[in-house]
Amino acid sequence: MNINFEQAWDDMITRLESWVDQLIINLPNIILSIVVFILALILSKYISRLTLRLLEKSKLQASMKNVIAKLVSVLVILSGLFLVLGILDLSKTLNAILAGAGVAGLAVGLALQGALANTYSGIVLSYIKQIKFGDWIETNDYEGEVVDLDLRAVTIKQPDNNLVYIPNKLVLENAIKNFSTTAQSRVILECGVAYESDLEFVRDLVNKTIVKNFDPVESVDDIIFLYTEFGDSSINFEVRFWIDSTSALEVLKAKTEAMIAIKKVFDENDITIPFPIRTLDFPKKVVVGTTEHPN
Structure with a gap:
């Protein structure tokens, strides 16, 4: 031992x-x-x-x-x-x-196949011109401003100030709508007027209202006004014009201002924007019903 x-x-x-x-x-x-x-x-x-x-x-x-x-x-x-x-x-x-x-x-x-795919997609996205910081884009059913782009995800800020993190792979594989590629954005507004309205007067009134309230619209030639259909309770029209902004939020603000201005001039000129109604047409002789009394 x-x-x-x-x-x-x-x-x-x-x-x-x-x-x-x-x-x-x-x-x-x-x-x-x-x-x-x-x-x-x-x-x-x-x-x-x-x-x-x-x-x-x-x-x-x-x-x-x-x-x-x-x-x-x-x-x-x-x-x-x-x-x-x-x-x-x-x-x-x-x-x-x-x-x-x-x-x-x-x-x-x-x-880590998914993570590596996002990394590769992030590198590709950093090279393409279709998306960069500050752009207002729409992709994968989300819309907002691009505030960050890294090897994992694209971060966009929505109009309500919420942040959405979209994996790079989904952004690269799906369609991207970039509102910031041009200097202007188009505002599209739909409305309807009563059947008894003077359609030519309505068209001229709407065009003049748009020209008066929006500086980028210099004349009625810059506006597209189209009657689209005979609706159930109204004759519907669509008006299109451009604003000097690429932000979807600014487009919504311009649409709001246009709605307020058009509603105001319609009220001043007794033009009705009808809500859905149903008209019942009864014949002159109507038998409501018969009641027989037993003897």
Whole structure:
């Protein structure tokens, strides 16, 4: 028992001494490795800032520029780490790390297919001109202003100030309606007047009202006025005109102002906007019913 304990103690002392000897021998390499890794950390920061400066002239989104700069910084740090492993003569460890990274990368790629698809879609969206910060867009049944675009989702702010986060993959695969690609937007207003109304007078009155209340509309030639149908209780019309705005919210405001102005002039000229009604036409002789009294 005592012999085994003494043998074990001697083996432990011998191994510790060998470790100390290896530490002393490799001390310069260890110090050099620490210096190299620190330099890699410092260099990654400078290269990240340099990358941001180089990307300032590009048309990428601000969020994408930051992401690219961070990726470059991570690559510099990884390069420094691999260099440290080489200095410490840990080539076998480096090979094991690379092999493990390959297997882990395959497993992570299979598990994160959706996330990777969003990442790829985010990179593509950052290059196309159809969508950028400040644009008012409609996609996937959501409408609002683009306030952010990263590797995961497109963030839009709706007219009610709510934020909607749409995965990049859905935005890239579905139609995008961009209201900000032109300098103007069209306002479309539908209404109806009573059947006894003078249709020509109604048309002229509506056109003059639009010209009077909206500066971008210089004359009645800039307005499209169309009677669309004989409705159940009214003759319906549609009026279209342009405003100097690409915001859907401004379009709604202009439509509201147009409705107020048209309703006001209709009231002043005794023009009726009828609500749905049903007319019952009874013949002159109507037999309501007969009642027979028993004797």
